[in-house]
Amino acid sequence: MDIKGRITVVLVGTQSPGNIGMVCRAMKNMGLSDLRLVNPCRVDHPDATMFAVSARDLLEAARIYSSLGEALSDCEFSVATTRRHGKYRNEICTPGEIVEKFSGCAPQSRLALVFGREDSGLTTDELALCRWQATIPTADEYGSLNLSQAVLLFCYEFFKGALPVDPAGKTARELAGSASLEPLYDQMERTFLRIGYLNPQNPDHMMRSMRRIFSRAELDEREVSALRGLLSQIDWAAAEFKGKKGA
């Protein structure tokens, strides 16, 4: 499938119906069609229809979710768009880099481009659900893009990226998707709790750090298996240990 057919746009907590309409138009301009809305404002507001212009079909087909996790459930890859001022800014990609990364992913996989609220973006928990983070390069003086403008620029990069056949000849190492990674992280958390590495009161802090490390590592399936084997081996030792401790 054409790469554009594998891109989903997810808007989280959008406050302005006009913006939703303009996002529909921008997506259709760039050949995208799958729009998902997490807890949006009123989608049947006349502004949404007015600004969608000839992209009302996208507006009508948009699916509504009550959480980001639900909206991402069938997306193997996801990218959170953020302003560049985050703590971990060097892990933040440009839209072009995301196009390149996703070009190397499995040909059936789906990528969600996730955009937060107009005024406050995405929460820390929402960010943590996304595989990658990206920001659009802007002037330092005024970095606040309108939501639909941000969506347009991302879609435009994918549209341009889909134009020529990639001649680069990079042998695509196939990256593991979230269907593999999330069970890895679940297992990791259980094991790390068991051996007392995580604080049971606040396991998320260290787990976010682990997610960052292994996101950057761009694991393939074989490596995910190797790491899961390692965790099982630690479990095995810890189980014996626990048995002894209990004795």
Next chain:
Amino acid sequence: MDIKGRITVVLVGTQSPGNIGMVCRAMKNMGLSDLRLVNPCRVDHPDATMFAVSARDLLEAARIYSSLGEALSDCEFSVATTRRHGKYRNEICTPGEIVEKFSGCAPQSRLALVFGREDSGLTTDELALCRWQATIPTADEYGSLNLSQAVLLFCYEFFKGALPVDPAGKTARELAGSASLEPLYDQMERTFLRIGYLNPQNPDHMMRSMRRIFSRAELDEREVSALRGLLSQIDWAAAEFKGKKGA
């Protein structure tokens, strides 16, 4: 002068004040500031101000002309934006090609990006005043971009084109060097042997895989410490376990 300081945006016959406001915002997002309006609608309409958000300074500084020729009088170069369906479509450039052309122009020269009316674009006479023609690549199904979206994409291409060679602008996250990494790998190998994860006859095979994973992860010192803490914690569990096994 920075290439962005040599770019002028000219809007001809704009009909919607909100679009003029959004154009101001988009220009400022991408570091441009010189806006010229040829026979525009009411610029003091509240929509213009509202959509300009923090780019009202551009709106207030915009100069108004009564003909395109006048607006272009001090611009050595100019590009008319059109839909792709023109008569001479093979002479029509992409925004990226315009950036490239203008990069080769005299360093004091000025380029005008000329955008026509929302409904009917530029007249034949207006097109003839412009040096080049350009169009933004869009989906065949729906090629009509909102005016401010078209301006944004052009400005974005110039902004990207003006970025320094290392565009990431990433403040160097200080990566851990081998003085930190080698002790990490040594500790990892000892621990993994202890819990039976490595084959004592051939530990290198799996350790090479671990090195690849953690090389790609580009660990910093804090993360190396976190991982060494994890290994110590596994050691602690495994020591107890060994003790039991030995008993």
